[in-house]
Amino acid sequence: MNPIQKNIENALELENLLPEERQEIILRVGALIYQNVLMRAMEIMTEKDQDEFEKLLDKNAGPEDIFSFLKDRVKDFEKVIDEEAIKFKDKTSSIMSQIGT
Numbered sequence: 001m002n003p004i005q006k007n008i009e010n011a012l013e014l015e016n017l018l019p020e021e022r023q024e025i026i027l028r029v030g031a032l033i034y035q036n037v038l039m040r041a042m043e044i045m046t047e048k049d050q051d052e053f054e055k056l057l058d059k060n061a062g063p064e065d066i067f068s069f070l071k072d073r074v075k076d077f078e079k080v081i082d083e084e085a086i087k088f089k090d091k092t093s094s095i096m097s098q099i100g101t
Contacts, residue, residue: 003078005027007081007082008029009022011086011088012029032088033088036084040084044080045073045074052069
């Protein structure tokens with residue numbers, strides 16, 4: 001489980017769900033948070049690091065390589081992940097309360 005998935009499980013308090021349900025939610029939510037984390041990381045990285053990151057993506061690097069690169073190049077990368085997971089949770093909670101759930 002990558003850092004985003006671990007954070008989602010904790011932030012959304014999914015421990016009471018069946019493992020299959022938990023995994024499905026983690027994958028769906030993870031994709032959304034992952035996109036937000038990447039956008040934030042790109043804003044933080046230098047232009048040189050952005051170019052290297054794009055080359056890494058062009059090589060179809062695996063998640064471990066991508067996270068390793070970002071962790072090395074983005075200051076407080078784990079904090080960025082935490083912040084994006086919390087933003088997602090807060091936004092979701094706000095939407096759910098507006099629709100009365």
